[in-house]
Amino acid sequence: MTAQILDGKAALASIKDELKTKVAALKERGITPGLGTVLVGDDPGSRWYVGAKHRDCAEIGITSIRRDLPADSTLEEVLAVVRELNEDPACTGFLVQQPTGLDENAILSAVDPAKDVDGLHPVNLGRLVLGEPGPLPCTPMGCIELLRRHEVPVKGAKVAVVGRGITVGRPLGLILTRRSENATPVLCHTGTRDLAAEVRTADIVVAAAGVPGIITADMVKPGAAVLDVGVSRVEGEDGKSRIAGDVADDVTEVAGWISPNPGGVGPMTRAMLLANVVGAAGA
Ligand SMILES: Nc1nc(=O)c2c([nH]1)NC[C@@H]1CN(c3ccc(C(=O)N[C@@H](CCC(=O)O)C(=O)O)cc3)C=[N+]21
DSSP, rough: OOOOOOOOOHHHHHHHHHHHHHHHHHHHHHHOEEEEEEEOOOHHHHHHHHHHHHHHHHTOOOOOEEEETTTTTOHHHHHHHHHHHHHOOSEEEEOOOOOOOOOOOHHHHHGGGGGGGSSSSHHHHHHHHTTTTOOHHHHHHHHHHHHHHHOOOOOTTTTEEEOOOOTTTTHHHHHHSSSOOOEEEEEOOTTSSHHHHHHOOEEEEOOOOOOOOBGGGSSSSSSSEEEEOEEEEEEOOOOOOOESSSGGGGGGTTEEEOOOOOSSSHHHHHHHHHHHHHHHTTT
């Protein structure tokens, strides 16, 4: 038996179609959503992500504002661009692509929370803790939306979240405990005594540790849904750089559902970003 595919590419296409209608409705009201991106340096992966975000925007009628800064930019220089975008009425939402090599918390805190389409500003993370409405982090919401669209039950599920990072694991745990999800997350990290035991009893596994192949077939309950969030870049046999996920290849023989990588959670992150941009613009 091999696992069914949690197809992030197809879900992204459907979400774009849905958002196109919303963008058109906003334009009727005289509102044009505009996504700003700030990119520091010339890491090829980061450039690709930012380029993909702007291509997505163009497809659904969202304006792009792009600020590319040199690799040696100072925190002050980045903050100056953040302030400029905070003030720019054409920019309804923006993000500073991570990593910048600078103080990420200082950068995130400087963004107007109303324009924070990453959902990572302290005020918006606070809203999530308090259960108040606000933009939600894109990768965690992408995981949930990917499960929903394939009708994988989340309510009541035990979810092993592997990794406590600020962009995925930590907020995903909070989202899963909301009444609207009603799941039981177990947040695993490097201090977890028996990772295999936690993963083995999970109905859903979200691997967001950034450790290639950390989730192996022997750790997965037969039929479980496994989401691969890991994006390590490794050199392949041909010498070319490729993405290595956190989920080992043989997991597909045990899992009931698996998100391919690429083609799974990555496109969903972009989908949820678009949803946040439309949301921040007033939809
Ligand atoms: N402020 C900020 N916000 C982010 O949302 C943010 C960030 N910084 N820094 C980096 C991570 C990573 N990220 C991805 C987005 C799309 C894909 C994606 O679409 N990947 C495709 C293609 C992958 C490929 O072939 O290179 C896929 O998985 O199929 C992946 C990863 C957003 N991030």
